[in-house]
Amino acid sequence: MSNRQMFFTFVIAVSHSFGLPNFLIQELKQDFWQPIILAVGVEVLFAWMLYKMGLYYSRQTIYQYSEKIVGKIPGKIITLLFSLFFISIACILTGSISLFYSSIIMPETPRAVFAIGLLVVSCYAVYAGIEPTMRLAEIIGAVYIISVLAMAVFNFKWYDFGNLEPMFQHEWTEVLQALPMPISWFSVCIVLGVLMAYQNQPKDAFKVKVSGVILGMFLLTLIAIATILVLGVEFGSRQNYPGFLLARLVMIGDFIERLESIQVATWTASSFYAIAIFHFSGVEGMQQLMPKRSRNFLNLLVAGLIAFIAVILFPLSKDHFELSKTILLNFLLPLEIILIFTLFGVWFGKKKIRQWKKRMRV
Numbered sequence: 001m002s003n004r005q006m007f008f009t010f011v012i013a014v015s016h017s018f019g020l021p022n023f024l025i026q027e028l029k030q031d032f033w034q035p036i037i038l039a040v041g042v043e044v045l046f047a048w049m050l051y052k053m054g055l056y057y058s059r060q061t062i063y064q065y066s067e068k069i070v071g072k073i074p075g076k077i078i079t080l081l082f083s084l085f086f087i088s089i090a091c092i093l094t095g096s097i098s099l100f101y102s103s104i105i106m107p108e109t110p111r112a113v114f115a116i117g118l119l120v121v122s123c124y125a126v127y128a129g130i131e132p133t134m135r136l137a138e139i140i141g142a143v144y145i146i147s148v149l150a151m152a153v154f155n156f157k158w159y160d161f162g163n164l165e166p167m168f169q170h171e172w173t174e175v176l177q178a179l180p181m182p183i184s185w186f187s188v189c190i191v192l193g194v195l196m197a198y199q200n201q202p203k204d205a206f207k208v209k210v211s212g213v214i215l216g217m218f219l220l221t222l223i224a225i226a227t228i229l230v231l232g233v234e235f236g237s238r239q240n241y242p243g244f245l246l247a248r249l250v251m252i253g254d255f256i257e258r259l260e261s262i263q264v265a266t267w268t269a270s271s272f273y274a275i276a277i278f279h280f281s282g283v284e285g286m287q288q289l290m291p292k293r294s295r296n297f298l299n300l301l302v303a304g305l306i307a308f309i310a311v312i313l314f315p316l317s318k319d320h321f322e323l324s325k326t327i328l329l330n331f332l333l334p335l336e337i338i339l340i341f342t343l344f345g346v347w348f349g350k351k352k353i354r355q356w357k358k359r360m361r362v
Contacts, residue, residue: 001134007212008141014216021224025237039182049344051206054196062193063288083285090278095310097271112311125276147266154250159229184328187336194281
């Protein structure tokens, strides 16, 4: 895959927050952007650690070099946990987009129809391989960026800049308390550990990923700021799909108005792409765990698991977004921190010991 494809992949992954700004706006009001910026700094650290290990174990995924770093059995456990991590992200995305369609676009259609439809396409993408799927990133990513910028610009006449006041009203301790939420969502970017093995120029992976994360964070923040400018803090923070609402408000003369159909199409395409990438990453891990099983079988197995969780388990919760928040904070965030720091710490320690032994022999 090219650097451009990798760049757009991280833009799409980060900017599809599905409720992240809402939680932050509810807690910090106009200061919601502060923990997002801090979270990008933390994500850069994780990216650097994955980048260093990925360069050292060239053309290997995080599943493959985990066993080389910590041993076969611990490596298998780490592979399983990373696979579940990516499958969980795919579940959250599938549940979110299917809920959007079943509650906003076609309320009389069962949610399962949309989830299964997304996963059928995702299965085909995984079957086709990572390279054909990644080629879509440039088109989908570019259109998505343009749609977000257009939505922000075309709603300018509705902006009330007084809604952004007052800023800096919260203590730094309050900002830090809200920090785990954006860090947990930006953790989706550890997919670098899988994708870097397929990158044409892996030496550029770090700067490409950081650039994509920063632009994705900018788009995420832009949508939230536009929502506050148009709707205010209180009403805006209660909107689960602010981008859709803003698109409906667009009106330029008699020839451009109500761009929600374009926004829905763009959102659907980018969501499908994100689901396919995490679906693929989950299958890669399962393939490492069960090498004797066919890839098609594992593809369908992971898709079935995603569908079961997104369609059967998620609706048991009264609030899909609260459940997603719980999964991110209580499972995915600790998993990211523990696994990455463990892998990097053991790898770095072994590397230094080897260098020390080499100097001693000389």
